[in-house]
Amino acid sequence: MISTWVSVIVMLVAFVNGVRNEDDIQPCAKVQTPWSVVPLGSPVTATCVIRDDCPLVIGQAVHIEWRLGDRFLPSSPVATESGRVSKVVIPSFNYTRAFLTCCVQASPSQIVGGVEIRAGYPPPAPQNLNCQTNLTTPNTLTCKWDPGEQDTYFLTKYTLHTQIWDSNESHAYNLPPGVHRYTVPRSDFVLFSDMDIYVKAVNELGEATSAHITLEPVSAAKFDQPKILKVEVVPRRYGCLRLSWCLSQHQAWMHNFHLSLEVRLKTADRSQWSEPILVVRTRPKRSVDQCRLLHGTQYLAQIRVRYQQSPWSEWSSSQSGVTLESAPTGRLDSWMKVSWDHMRKQLNTHLLWKPSKQFRSNGQNVSYIVSLQKVPSEKGRVCSTTGNSCAFQLPGRARKVYLSAVNAAGKSPPTEVRIYLPKAPAAISEITAIPRDDTSLLVQWKSLISPGLTDYVVEWRPLLKTDRSFIQFEIADRNQSSLTITGSFEPYKPYGISVYPRFKDGIGLPQTVNAYSRQKAPSVVPKIRIKNTWKSHIELTWDEIPLDQRNGIIQSYKVIYWDKKRLINVVNADLEERRVILKDLNILSLYEAFLMVSTPSGSRNGSTIHFEMEPFDAVAIVMIVTASGVGFSLLIIFIVMTCFSNQKRLKGHFWPAVPDPANSSIKRWSSDSSRDTHTSLDTDEPNPIYLSHLSFLDLTMKLNKKDDDMWSNSGEDTSDLGDSICGSPFIPGYSGSNSDSVPYATVIFSGACTNPPPKEPHHVYLRSESTQPLLETEESFSPKCYQNMAADGMTTEQCFFGSCHNIEPEEGTDSVILWDDFPFLRALAMNETQND
Missing domain, CATH: 2.60.40.10 (Immunoglobulins)
Incomplete structure (x- = not known):
């Protein structure tokens, strides 16, 4: 396409202009058209006339073709004898710029003439012409307009025209292409004289003029921001404030002119300004009263000014004032x-x-x-x-x-x-809270049929703040089922919203829901912990996300895990339990897993953990250890019970008890037969007392000195020698009150009980070989010497404990042994008496 245009331009330069070697050469053909610049889409007519002396057609039949750019156009020859004239008609020229060429059919076709045709639109009339005067130094008048959105495809020139009525002075200001505003210098206008102003636009297809405006330059001035000097109370007038104001320093010279003033007010606790209040024909430095305001309320005030129909100035800075106080009103x-x-x-x-x-x-x-x-x-x-x-x-x-x-x-x-106490009836179900924007929530609920219902109370509070002063509420009519609550809701912070039904005699059960004005993904994701493992299962758990870090309502917990084969699995967890059990895991396979937490507005992934399934898991170990522990415990219990059942026997083996003669308990004689046997004893004498243990041995043969040494020096325990005594007062088989105790002493007789008593009875007393101390060394409890009575009534002194001393009976007393003082020998004396 580009090469075609280049060749066309080259041919036109050669044939249309016909300049070669400084000699004027006439072109072979001439293309004629009424207009080379036409409106876009209008019809175009052109005629091509070939000269007779054109070298391309001398002596040849002529056939003329038309091209528009690189496209052939149908044409019709003009009825002439030579056939060297052709005419073409284009019904609608839809190009902004194109070459129309005339060609002679040859091999190849030769361009013999052409013309450039341009198309576009005439300029539209400029719109929205307005002018504004600047009253600061230096004073200027700036006018601007809108050229229109339509492109004319031609270069359009604009000219600003002004004319002062009083002096008939006019000016025209030509603007550079593309510029649609102009500032008139101060010398070309008068502030208080009317001017006629308009703009003319011109291009190759025509011209257009904007609407004329007439203005006084001062009435087109935009004043600087005025200034409120003070806002004060109007004496003895409730709900009124008085504003004093002035113009800026540059416009202070207009203090005698009547200006228009607008005042707007708002209370200190509101963000929206009231509708402006217009004050006409006022002068600077003259105060303005504003009434019908709330009593005892702080107001902020702003003003703006203009002169006649000039633009309003910018709003002034705010000044505050407080109206007179009165008693509160309303409920x-x-x-x-x-x-x-x-x-x-x-x-x-x-x-x-x-x-x-x-x-x-x-x-x-x-x-x-x-x-x-x-x-x-x-x-x-x-x-x-x-x-x-x-x-x-x-x-x-x-x-x-x-x-x-x-x-x-x-x-x-x-x-x-x-005062209404809570009551049981429920009148609300299915409460929802939907955010409408950052400052409002739509609360909806379903009402149940409840007699006596008066209204609903919608209560909300920030869940991260416990102070009751943050609680807010709204009251809804009993016929309502929704309410839009507004306030300073913080994004990503939870709010608790409750709806209470109120009855004539009480307050019903509320319905509560948590809501967010805006949500996003949680700030943190809890760390996964391994709680239990089985042979092919594992239980994972995690903590709850803190309320201030959720950033929305948690919708799902998902555990995503995979093995070394990269087989990805996803398990959804219960929102309340916060745990999952991964099943059918491969033993000795390394797994990776992470937790994904989602809210309605986003999700966040936690850190990845690694775990491996062991062939002998912890649960099996716990079961084996538990079984072993139970078995060992039963064994210990059995051993302890066995020990307690044989406590006395074991005690005798490991801790022998040595009786204390001073603290021993001697049983009284309990057998009636023993009383009958000892008839020689005084009936008034108290019954003998049993020793803790006393053994007797009857020897059929006389003990010699060697035997005495053997018995006296033997290291063996002699407690079991002579378990019975012939004619003894002890019941056969009796072992005393402490059968497992070590005997205190053993008395050996030289003859049997059944044989006649020997003339010289031989008694041997053997001391116990126990190494334990028997008694404390006290004379009041341990006699130094015991005496035995012979069969003939004579006493024989034998030393049983320590050395013996010659004890002579006192004069005038019989040699009588007091048996009550010697309990051990008392039983021995009884046996000897029976033998007698």
Whole structure:
């Protein structure tokens, strides 16, 4: 396409211009058209005439062709004898610029003539012409206009025309192409004289003129920002403020001109300005009063000015003022939550309130009083605060309280708040909260048919803040099932929203839902922990995400794991349990896993953990250890029980008990036969006492000295020698009160009981070989020498303990042994008596 255009241009240069070697050469053909510049889409007509002396057609038949760019056009020859004239008609020329060429058919075709045709649109009339005067130094008049959105495809020139009526002075200002504004110098206009101003646009297809405007330059001036000097109270007029103002320094010279003024106001706690209030024909430095305002309320004020129909200036900076105070008016909307304290027999009450649409605080420092009496007094007051809520206790019989607003000017009429206890009926189901934007939530619920229903209370609070002052509420009519709540909701922070049904006699059960104004993926993902393992299963668990890091409502926990073959598996976990069990895992295979937590607006992946399934898992080890422990415990219990059943026998083997003669217990004679046997004893004498253990041996042969040494020096235990005594007062088989104790002594007789007693009885006393100490060395308990009585009534002294001394009986006394002083020898004496 480009090469075709180049060749066309070259041929036109050669044939149309006909310049070669400084000699004027006439072209072979001439193309004629009425207009070379035409409106886009209009028809175009052209005629091609070939000269007779053209070398290309001398002596040859002529056939003429037309081309528009590189496209052939149908043509019709003109009825002439030579046939060297052709005409072409283009019904609609849709090119902005194109070459129309005339060609002679040859091999190849030769261009003999052509013409360039351009098309476009005439200029549209300039729109929105306006001019503005700048009253700062230096003063200027700037005019601008809109050229229109349509492209004309031609170069359009603009000219600004001004004419001063008083002097008939006119000016025309030519602008460079593409410029659509112009600033008239101060010398070419008069501030207080009307001017006629318009703009003319011209291109190759025509011209157009904008609408004329007539203005006074000063009335087209945009003033600088005015300044509010002060805002003050109007004396003795409630709800009025007085504003004093002035113009900027550059326009201060216009202080005598009447200007238009607009004032806008807003309270200090609001973000939206009120509709502007127009004040006409006022002069600078003259104060302006604004009334019908709230009493005792702080206002912010701004102003702007203009002269006649000039543009408004920018708004001034804000200045504040406070109207006169009056007593609060209107009622307060309230919401009370009550619970019964069974211990103290009183009501725990939390009361919240807010201004209704009719309430007016009418003051700056407003406080609130809750009282049990309609007329507030110190006696019945239960709460006084500057906030919007209060917690207090009431007597169980209380049925209502009164809420009043107080400022420096007085008190509002009390608002009666009835006390309703919670009741069981539920009147709400399926509550939802949908964010509408960053500052509002749409709360919807389904109402159940409940008689006595009066209205609904929608309560919401930030879950990350525990202070009750952050609780807010709205009251909805009983016929409503939705409510849009607005406030400063923080994005990614949870809010608890509850809907309470209120009845004539109580408050029903609420429905609660958590909501977010905006959500995103959680800030953190908890770490996975391995809790239990089985042969081919493993249990994974994790902690709950802290509420302040969830950033939304958790919708799913997913555990994604894979093995060395990269086989990916996904398991969904229960939101409440926060655990999963991975089943059918391969033994001795290394696995990787991570946790993915999702909210409605995003997901976050946790760190990856690695684990391997062992062939002998922990559960089997625990079971084996448990079984072994139980078996070992049973064995220990069996051994202990066996030991307790043979306690006495084992004690005798490991801890022999040595009787203490001083503290031994001697059993009394219990056998009646023994009493009959000892008839020689005095009947008044008390019964003999059993020794703890006393053994007797009857020897049939006389012991010699060697035998005495053997018995006396033997290291063996002699406690089992002579288990019975012939004619003894002991019951056969009796072993004493302490059968396992070591005998204190053993007495050996020289003859048998059945044989006649020997003339010289031989008694041998053997001491116990125990190494344990028997007695403390006290003379009151251990006699130094014992005496035995012979068969003939004579006494024979034998030493049983330590050395013997010659003890002579006192004169005038018989040699009589006191058996009660020698309990061991008393039993021995009895045996000898029986033998006699």
